[in-house]
Amino acid sequence: MLSDNIYAALETVVGAENITASKEDLLCYSYDATNTTFMPDAVVFPVTAVEVSRIVELANREGFSIIPRGAGSGFTGGSLAIAGGVVLSTERMKQTLDIDEENLTATVEPGVITWEFQQDVEAVGLFYPPDPTSKKISTIGGNIAECAGGPRAVKYGVTRDYVLALEVVLPTGEIIKTGTSTMKGVVGYDLTRLMTGSEGTLGIITKATLRLIPKPQSVITMLVSFADIGAAAVAVADIVAARIQPSTLEIIDAFSIKCIEEYDPERLGGAGALLIIEVDGTEESASHEAARVREVCMAVGATGLETATGKQDVKTLWKARRSISPALFKLKPNKINEDVVVPRSKIMELMTGLEALGKSHDLIIACFGHAGDGNIHMNIMYDKTDAAEAARAEEAVNEAFELTLSLGGTISGEHGVGTTKAKYLDMELGPVEIALMRTLKETLDPKGILNPGKIFMDETVAEGSTAPNTNA
Ligand SMILES: Cc1cc2nc3c(=O)[nH]c(=O)nc-3n(C[C@H](O)[C@H](O)[C@H](O)COP(=O)(O)OP(=O)(O)OC[C@H]3O[C@@H](n4cnc5c(N)ncnc54)[C@H](O)[C@@H]3O)c2cc1C
Numbered sequence: 001m002l003s004d005n006i007y008a009a010l011e012t013v014v015g016a017e018n019i020t021a022s023k024e025d026l027l028c029y030s031y032d033a034t035n036t037t038f039m040p041d042a043v044v045f046p047v048t049a050v051e052v053s054r055i056v057e058l059a060n061r062e063g064f065s066i067i068p069r070g071a072g073s074g075f076t077g078g079s080l081a082i083a084g085g086v087v088l089s090t091e092r093m094k095q096t097l098d099i100d101e102e103n104l105t106a107t108v109e110p111g112v113i114t115w116e117f118q119q120d121v122e123a124v125g126l127f128y129p130p131d132p133t134s135k136k137i138s139t140i141g142g143n144i145a146e147c148a149g150g151p152r153a154v155k156y157g158v159t160r161d162y163v164l165a166l167e168v169v170l171p172t173g174e175i176i177k178t179g180t181s182t183m184k185g186v187v188g189y190d191l192t193r194l195m196t197g198s199e200g201t202l203g204i205i206t207k208a209t210l211r212l213i214p215k216p217q218s219v220i221t222m223l224v225s226f227a228d229i230g231a232a233a234v235a236v237a238d239i240v241a242a243r244i245q246p247s248t249l250e251i252i253d254a255f256s257i258k259c260i261e262e263y264d265p266e267r268l269g270g271a272g273a274l275l276i277i278e279v280d281g282t283e284e285s286a287s288h289e290a291a292r293v294r295e296v297c298m299a300v301g302a303t304g305l306e307t308a309t310g311k312q313d314v315k316t317l318w319k320a321r322r323s324i325s326p327a328l329f330k331l332k333p334n335k336i337n338e339d340v341v342v343p344r345s346k347i348m349e350l351m352t353g354l355e356a357l358g359k360s361h362d363l364i365i366a367c368f369g370h371a372g373d374g375n376i377h378m379n380i381m382y383d384k385t386d387a388a389e390a391a392r393a394e395e396a397v398n399e400a401f402e403l404t405l406s407l408g409g410t411i412s413g414e415h416g417v418g419t420t421k422a423k424y425l426d427m428e429l430g431p432v433e434i435a436l437m438r439t440l441k442e443t444l445d446p447k448g449i450l451n452p453g454k455i456f457m458d459e460t461v462a463e464g465s466t467a468p469n470t471n472a
Contacts, residue, residue, distance in 0.1 A: 002041040002086070006062050010044055010086070013054045018045040018092065029087045032072045032079050033134075033325075034420060035334075040067065040081035045092045049167055049175050049206035055088060056204070057173035059449045067451050068200035070111065070142025073134040075337055076418025078146070078199045082453050088204065090141050096120055097207070104212045105164060105181050110141025110205045127215040129156035132414070133322045141205045147197030149414035151248040151321075154372030155280075156213075158414065160196045167207035168195055171445035181209045194440075199416045200451040202444050216280035219247070220290045221314045224297045225271035225304040229253045229355060229367070232273035233348040235300045236371045239277075240344045244292050248278035249372025250321060253351075255381075256368040259327035263320035267306065275371070276321055324368050325377070331364050332381035334390075336397055338421075341375045342409035353403045354378055361392045365400075375413040401427055417455045425456065 002010075002021070011019050020026070021042040030037040041064070046052045059066050065085030072079050081087055090111035098107045101124055108117060114128075114135040121128050131150035132138055138148070144166070149158040165179035168191075179185060179192035195203050226232040232251055239249060252260075252274040261269040268274065275297070279289035294305055308314045328335055342350045351367060354376075358365035369377035378400060382393040401411050401424055411428050412421055425434060438456060442448075452458060 001084070002064060006058070006064065007042060009058055009062075010042065010055065013058070014044050014046050014051055018047065019043070029069065029072070029089065030081070032074045032077060034075060034077050034080075034337075034418075036077060036080065038080045038082050039084070040087040041084050043087045043089055045089050047092050049169060052088065052169045052204050052206055053173045053175050055086070056169055056171065056449065059086070060172060060447055063447070065449055065452050066204075068141075068145070068204045070139030070145070071113070071134075071137045073138045074142065074146060074418065075339070075415040076199075076412075076420045078416060078418040078451070078454055079142075080419070082419060085452075090139060093141075093206065094139075099124060099126070099212075101126070103181070104214075105209055106212055107181075107207060107209045108140050109207060110139060110144075112140045114138055114140055114143055121212055122215055125215050126212040128162065128210060128212055130159045130162055133325070136322075140208060140210070144196050144205055144208055145198065145200050146414065146416045149370065149373070149375065151250055151276075151278075151370055153370060153375075153414075154249050155245055155247040160193060162211045163192055163196050163208060164211050165209040166192050166195055166205055168203035168205055170203050171447075171450040175206070176203075179209070183211075197416070199418060199454055201441060201454050202450070204450070216247070216286075218283040218286040219278055219280040219314075220286050221248075221308040221317060222275075222277045222290065222293060223267060223304075223306045223308065223317060224275040224277060224293075224302050226273045226275070227301070227303055228272040229351050230348060231301050232275055233351040233371070235275060235297050235302065236347050237345055238296045238300055239293060240372070242292065242296050244279075244289055244296065246277050246289070246293065246372055247280040248276060250276040250369065251347075251351075251371035251376070252276070252321070252324065252368045253366060255331060255364055255366035256324045256328065259330050259366075260320045260323055263323070264316055268320060271303070276317060321368075324366075325379075328366050328379050328381060331366065332383055334382050334384045334393075336380040336382070336393055337377060337415075338380075338397065338400065338411070339369065339375060339377050339413050339415045340400065340404040340409055340411055341373070341413035342404060342407040344372070344374045346407040346409070347371055347374060347376070349407055350374075350376060350404065350409070353407075354400060357396055357399055357403070361396045363389070363392055363396055365396065370413075373413070374409070398424075419454060422453075422455060422457050
């Protein structure tokens with residue numbers, strides 16, 4: 001609990017209209033996409049970096065923790081107040097400060113919604129590729145803190161590839177600038193990359209300068225059906241091996257199709273697996289690539305290939321794709337969602353391995369995701385009131401991670417570690433690497449003020465962090 005004095009001091013920094021501790025409000029900031037909830041003691045809504053800095057200085061003096069939060073769409077518990085503390089929401093820092101059409105850069109505040117920003121830059125013929133499927137709600141600050149990926153990463157890379165410079169409030173309260181808005185810059189260590197993907201544990205991002213590129217002239221969207229997931233996985237590997245460069249290459253398995261077929265029963269229903277493939281470029285190059293995609297898919301036995309016609313058609317397909325994650329709850333009330341990645345040539349082994357794992361543990365493991373860059377979202381569906389099933393689900397996670405690592409992969413491609421993957425960190429990283437990361441954290445945040453209990457198993461908060469107190 002925060003004392004009245006601390007609450008009053010916070011109120012002095014941000015103003016009474018930018019702080020709340022009412023139970024109803026706290027509830028709204030107690031969850032993320034993990035479906036776990038932890039009540040914070042208060043939520044503050046600063047509007048400037050100076051306010052953020054003063055809040056952090058107060059936290060250091062008084063010893064309470066700060067949990068940065070964008071839209072709360074994270075999948076690994078990063079924005080949850082697992083041991084109480086003050087949630088610092090960036091939702092009122094949402095100005096696009098500049099779109100520089102001469103230098104192809106933009107400067108934004110952290111609370112800008114990714115999709116809204118993309119609309120703004122596309123209106124002037126520019127393009128900001130990072131597109132987490134949550135882009136209609138998630139923020140640029142949250143995307144940077146998680147180094148978000150998305151469907152277009154297969155061609156355009158992930159968030160870190162577009163972050164040029166940052167303004168960051170350190171866990172001790174100093175405001176620093178990292179990087180430079182020029183296209184090149186190698187002066188000193190790359191603090192921009194250190195902050196990108198640091199999950200709100202090393203600093204609070206208060207401004208970002210982002211790289212833009214010209215908007216592709218033409219995009220062709222295709223929906224390809226296969227009899228089973230194995231055939232779809234072979235098509236993915238063959239497209240990559242054929243040196244085709246799609247801008248999107250998404251896979252959807254039969255469990256996931258079942259949950260979204262209502263969006264377009266005739267096209268989506270009945271397939272054993274689907275690929276959504278986009279190619280872009282000039283009109284000529286896009287149609288050339290689309291023809292090559294068709295050739296490869298047909299050669300591995302695609303049972304159907306349709307090209308979306310018109311904006312509405314493309315919108316419906318993507319709406320269906322974006323809805324998979326929440327729609328999976330039709331299968332079971334609880335899910336463990338992991339975003340493993342393997343080298344692209346190993347997609348087939350991963351998909352068939354996960355299918356076998358589901359069968360051997362008598363579990364539904366629904367798989368979909370960004371197959372083009374080897375990143376599969378595997379969703380282990382279970383009912384937590386069934387203790388035996390819940391235990392089998394936990395075992396399956398371990399085995400799925402072992403399988404992924406044995407294929408030369410990683411246990412998270414874009415969702416980060418947060419609390420949900422903290423206990424698996426040492427499956428992938430060695431003791432020296434973990435110790436070095438901890439040293440970095442302790443150096444920047446000697447009092448452990450900023451987002452404690454995330455990434456590392458922390459003795460003081462471990463129980464709360466790994467045993468969620470509510471599962472909605
Ligand atoms: C339906 C659905 C689909 C998704 N699809 C994708 C996908 O395709 N690709 C992908 O990568 N992710 C995806 N995600 C996960 C999630 O949307 C991303 O991780 C996103 O980047 C989180 O942004 P947010 O604004 O919601 O951040 P939050 O969830 O609020 O926070 C995420 C982390 O960032 C930290 N943070 C937030 N703002 C700041 C800041 N200003 N400074 C420092 N730290 C900060 C928080 O402390 C937390 O650790 C999906 C989520 C959902 C629910």
